Amino acid sequence: MTAPVSNTEAVRAQVLPLALQCLPYREIARRLQLSPGVVSTTIYRLRKAGQLPPAPPQVQQGSIGQRLLEEIKAAGGTGLSRRVVIDRAGAQAQAVRRALRHLLKYGLIRREPDGLLLAADAERLPAEPETLGERRAADGPLANVVSYALTLVQAGSPNRATLFLMRAAERIDGGREPRAPEAVNLLALADLIRFGEGRTYSGKIERIAIEGSDA
Known part of the structure; x- marks a missing residue:
């Protein structure tokens, strides 16, 4: 039986070390016999208090953002122009631009000085001049x-x-x-x-x- 809903310092002290191990909320709840809702609320407040790092950026499975991220990752160090990404997305340009802004905001992709988009961890190939x-x-x-x-x-x-x-x-x-x-x-x-x-x-x-x- 799970403990009653609360968010005391004792609960925070129990949740914190498990959250630092990046365990799923449900696993933390199971180990501490708490409800998943209490764990979620506690972790939110620990993050707000600076005791836990911010939540990692996520891209919803099957979303335009996920498709764009995979496309840009596949380009590797050659990168892709914003226009090419919009053309290939198979979605309305406005929705694609919104998804790109999200990916840029959360550091999942980056924009090079020449405008090409690369995955955050991709090494840029040397920009060779046109012969x-x-x-x-x-x-x-x-x-x-x-x-x-x-x-x-x-x-x-x-x-x-x-x-x-x-x-x-x-x-x-x-x-x-x-x-x-x-x-x-x-x-x-x-x-x-x-x-x-x-x-x-x-x-x-x-x-x-x-x-x-x-x-």
């Missing part, structure tokens, strides 16, 4: 852009290829909404390369990109 060859390839036909990116992959520079494609997509887009089909296809290719599938699907991606250029 003359990349600039010329990005200004050429879409098939040349794809071919140049795959050449970089085959040369052992997948991160460079990903960055090149992201820059090429932004150049094609020119800030338009909705995104140009060609830019969307280049970002899809960047995703495949990021996940190590650039070689496997190279033929398929070339067809998609060329079809996109005719749209």
Whole structure:
């Protein structure tokens, strides 16, 4: 039988050492024969009094925030632009922006000086300047852009290829909404390369990109 609802100093003294072990509320309640509600209230007051650290930030399972966090984590050190994240989210832009603000506020992601979003614990890849060859390839036909990116992959520079494609997509887009089909296809290719599938699907991606250029 659980103890009656109370929040005395004795209860705080019992709950504190178990809470510092990060035990679940129900486990603390079971050990101390308290109701989960008493444990929850006690821990809240201990945090408010500064005797426990603040609650760790959480993202609700299945929420837009969780999907965004996973997407940004998957990008690793290459990061993602805010615009790309909004495009891929599959939700209203306003809801995505709100979720991004939450992730930034609680330190789950960070924004780099150039605007790219990275997971809080991700190491930023060195920002390499665009080469003359990349600039010329990005200004050429879409098939040349794809071919140049795959050449970089085959040369052992997948991160460079990903960055090149992201820059090429932004150049094609020119800030338009909705995104140009060609830019969307280049970002899809960047995703495949990021996940190590650039070689496997190279033929398929070339067809998609060329079809996109005719749209």
